[in-house]
Amino acid sequence: MPREKQFDEQEVLKKAMLLFWRKGYHDTSIKDLIAFLGISNASIYNAFGGKKKLFDRAFSNYRMTNLHALNDFLSAQKNIKRGLQAIFHRIIEDDCNDPDCKGCFIVNSIAELIPGDPEFKIVTSQHQKSIEEVFVTHLKLGVRRGQIPDGKNLEVISTALYTHMTGLRVVGKTTPNAEEMKASTDAVLSALLS
Amino acid sequence: MPREKQFDEQEVLKKAMLLFWRKGYHDTSIKDLIAFLGISNASIYNAFGGKKKLFDRAFSNYRMTNLHALNDFLSAQKNIKRGLQAIFHRIIEDDCNDPDCKGCFIVNSIAELIPGDPEFKIVTSQHQKSIEEVFVTHLKLGVRRGQIPDGKNLEVISTALYTHMTGLRVVGKTTPNAEEMKASTDAVLSALLS
DNA sequence: GATGTTTTGGAAATATCTTTATATTTTCAA
DNA sequence: TTGAAAATATAAAGATATTTCCAAAACATC
Secondary structure: OOOOOOOOHHHHHHHHHHHHHHHOOOOOOHHHHHHHHOOOHHHHHHHHOOHHHHHHHHHHHHHHHHHHHHHHHHHOOOOHHHHHHHHHHHHHHHHHHOOOOOOOHHHHHHHHHOOOOHHHHHHHHHHHHHHHHHHHHHHHHHHHOOOOOOOOOHHHHHHHHHHHHHHHHHHHHHOOOHHHHHHHHHHHHHHHHO | OOOOOOOOHHHHHHHHHHHHHHHOOOOOOHHHHHHHHOOOHHHHHHHHOOHHHHHHHHHHHHHHHHHHHHHHHHHOOOOHHHHHHHHHHHHHHHHHHOOOOOOOHHHHHHHHHOOOOHHHHHHHHHHHHHHHHHHHHHHHHHHHOOOOOOOOOHHHHHHHHHHHHHHHHHHHHHOOOHHHHHHHHHHHHHHHHO
């Protein structure tokens, strides 16, 4: 009955994410997307409904990948302090080795789309909450394991970690100096968690 | 001989800065500027040379104001620790009381324009260096005054402060919770400077 | 007040944007 | 083979972008 799609929707979303990530929402045109995705105008509108809807789905994919990657990485660590250091160092390395200096798609989009897109603000606020919950969960585990001193306000620390992480993603765009960024991160981590 | 300008160039730059700050570069059209600035098409091109050049000048104004405000504020403080806390708290209050949640014009522009504008990257990298120099200068003063323990790597701390500040400006756009942001800032500051 | 220079308003030029519409192609069950 | 359903290519529509152009207006100096 129906004709089959000639492209893999998930693959196209991944590519769309890359382009929006690199250029931002407003500077990415449908023409750019057609060229980069390799599918036609009509296919974009048929499959995704338009530029904004395509962006939203690409963004959602990135967001979920990002969240799960953090959680999976920390879950695999035996020592929470070293685990946090490792994930931060990895982010720094990734950012500094990216020839495009794209930074973080979420951070970039927050900066570009708020204010102006109130619904986007809600989504990203929830994302922050999710990330901080991941931090709190693993920090609690660290306390239980005796790797982090008891009595600390873990919610406050997790907000600080999120803030530092967010800052890193911006700093990495202008001044991708891995050693400098690692040093400042180590200072913050050891100061917060000792 | 010549006809005089009917507008104050500095005033117009200030207004342009506000609009670019709120909407970002790409989503601000010449039409938007004409309406918001109250001057005509030809005046914009005659006085500033075009959209990008107007942006650059508005951005430069903001950047300088921002840098001098930080330096002046810290210079007026007797205690560097309390001074840093005060400036961070003020940024937090400003961000959280802004009904537009504009965040920081510099941070927003970094997120939106890098990569894609290599010259802009150079400017903002230099800006980071300038801000960190201000921090280092005042941290050194704090050490000399005995307000900060000796032996710390002040360059690393200043990078950490810059990173935290940058992160705050993004967090404030999605989740403008002043109490939360102040608590995390206090945690970072007291941890770094004790 | 005339002169010459600059600014200004409005239109025009040109390019590009997002979206819709239409016609063609592909697929597969009947 | 035929016909319904979905995907695609192409074109066109309609809006909006940035920039240039030009005549009219404004002002300081002669």
